[in-house]
Amino acid sequence: MVTKRRWRVALDVAIGVFLAFTVVVGTLESRSYWELAGGLAVVVGSVGTARRYPTVSLGVALAGALAVPFPYGDHVPVWVVFVLVAMSYQAGLRMPRARPGILTGIACAVLGLPIALVFGQDGLGDWAAMVAILVFAGLSPWLLGRYVRVRGELARAGWRRAEEMESRQRLVAEQARLRERARIASDMHDSLGHELSLIAVRAAALEVAGGLDDAQRDAAAQLRTSAATATERLREIIGVLREDAAPVEPVQGDLGELIARARASGLLxxxxxxxxxxxxxxxxxxxxxxxxxxxNVAKHAPGAAVTVRVTSDGARTDVRVVNAPPPAGPLPGAASGHVGLIGLRERVRLAGGTLRAGPDDAGGFAVTATLPHGAAPVERQESDDEAEVSTSARELELARRDVRRSLIQAVAVPLGLFAMVLAVAGIAFLHQWNSSELPAGVYEQLRIGQPRADVAPQLPERERAARPVRGEPPRPAVAGVACEYYGTGRSWLDNDYAAFRLCFADGKLVAKDKFAEGAP
Structure with a gap:
């Protein structure tokens, strides 16, 4: 437990250090100490309360998104995205209920509107940017965390249910074994009690027979009394078991009669x-x-041919019952609980034998028993019962695999969707980049004062969207001037964007400039 707690603390510290590093790196360019202090406060507050108070942690992380509308050097704080992604997922994973998280997110979005209108340079545009960050960097990880938590709770509940089913199946198996023992005891009661009763009757007849002296009559009386007492004690000890599992077939059942009755019922x-x-x-x-x-053949393989072999060599008896595959398949809904085989295994074990039951190579089912004569009961093999009964263990393992697969999907599906969106956006970006290139030779041939109608056929079909945000020369001080931007042929892998700017007024070219982001 101590080691696990230390790992948790180490993980929290690592997350906090990483998020603090993103805040420091993100504020190096803007050199805003207020942003640095606020970002570090958000990191410390959200990470420090993540485990005990996940709702508070989420609220602190969402409060960091309110920094987006502020004019921090005309840039969006990247550290806000990292903090939101990390802490929103942690909050979704640890919050027992979803309502506090939803209300916290709505409150942050509503509170951000007046802040954006008052402090933001673009007003509604800044608020829209903040809401977009809340949705993609806050809501999506939070939903993923909630999904993982709910899946975990469902998995734990399913495992508890499977364990309960496993315990119940063990009880059913034990009851089947006890029922078979009760049936054996009942058989003993019927057969042994019958013989003891006959002994008592014969002793009573001997007691009143003529030609016996007093000592012999006393011995016969004692024999009658002992037999009656033994019968009564046998009835007290064993006879009570008849109420739960009284035999429904003769004690000394005849195999020939049993097979004849089965044939008469339609079995081949x-x-x-x-x-x-x-x-x-x-x-x-x-x-x-x-x-x-x-x-079992009549129940699970109707119409199948059956072969019964019972042979004895004086030292042991071998029993083998094999049925062919059913021609029409098993009866609908006739699922086997293996209870009969459990009791049968107990019966054979107490007789000192072994039982094997399962599918054979021909596609049918074989039940084989080896019964030594005069053998003591053998030890119970728990593995046999487990192999026959423990279906819930297999279901539990399948449930665990399903949970692991679902958790992998919970991570892989969002990443796959993100990759798909990124790929589509990349293709669109490259198409826009390549279709907005203005050849350098065409740019050099353009002359100030040239009519817009003469210039238009030489221009690309669309303007450049990704253009430098700094280094742009002042626009010409001409009324009604409109400027267009085109690519210079520089690779999109070059972070130092460059662009051609053409400014038109009154249908004529009034200025043309080439500028780059890194230009002084």
Whole structure:
């Protein structure tokens, strides 16, 4: 935590130093100490309050935009743009609600109007420039920050939801295992309780039979009492489980009858069953494997051919149920929750065996169980359950990838749009630059007093928009004079712009000049 806090402080300091550097560099040319002091105050105030009070930080940064209407050496403070971009994004990322930011921006735009009218050289033009900076350097980064924040909140909520789903699926899986254990206990209650009841009945008959002495009758009575007591205790311990998961099929189910009933219901089954000499626990587990597999075929692969193989070699029993791909596809809405397979896996595990279930190479589905005879329960393999059940984990990973992709898009899309606008503007600028060039030979041939009609055919189709802002000679003191500007052939990569100026009055050329921005 301390290291993370130090990184945050280091990041804030780095941002503050960079923004202060832009203020100092931006004020070197104008040499305005008021602008320097105000810019540094805006940087310190906005960066210092960015984490705890993002609304205040945004307000301070927006207040810096009010410097645009002021006549700071006839230039737009570039540091305002850097401060707005950095702090507006930070505010959008940290503000819990959007309304304070929107109200702060509107208040700054409204407050800037009277300031521009009173102090600005161009009045509404200066206010329009300020609003443009607020929109592109303030609103756009703020919206990007809000988008990243909302996406992050949605992602965190989705991850919490996925974790809840994961916990719920674990509970469902555990309930399925407990349900299968309850079914096994219920089977034991039915079979063992039945045998104990028969022992008690036979002992009672032996107790009243003739030809026995008193000691033998007492022994028979004790046997009857013990059997009855064991039956009652078995009912108390295990019988209560019947309420939640009582068996719906015979305790000693016959595989032949099960397959015959499945055939009668419409399944296409080819079967080979050999269960001679199989222990009851193993036979019961094999019965449940075949039963669950046929149920899944009827539910998820209607019309598919099924092959059932149950073989025993005296040491173990192998069960394999394979279905071909369904001819018409699975039933609509018949999504599997894998609960039956979870319970089946628990049944096989308690019988000391292993279960594998999944698609086969032919495009169908195979359920295979290996059941050793007389084996102890094996340890549970959590990875098997996770592979079958944990769909929310995969959804969580997909959600994380989607969030990362969205965050990349949140940055890439604005940059792409900016690059597109910049490219279009660059093409338009180059076209205007090249179509406003006045050849030097034509300029030299022009004579003062020459009629405008004679000069017009030799001039470019449009005037030069990007021309020097300094070094222009005074205009001729002639009434109604109008000056036109054209390029001199100097490259647009040269920052020292130059231009030809032609001034006309009363339809005649009254002055022609060539000047450059860097000229003394």
């Amino acid at each position: 089954i080819e079967s080979t069953v050999d269960t001679d000499g199989v222990p009851p626990m193993v036979a019961r587990a094999a019965y449940r494997v075949v039963q669950e597999a046929l149920t």
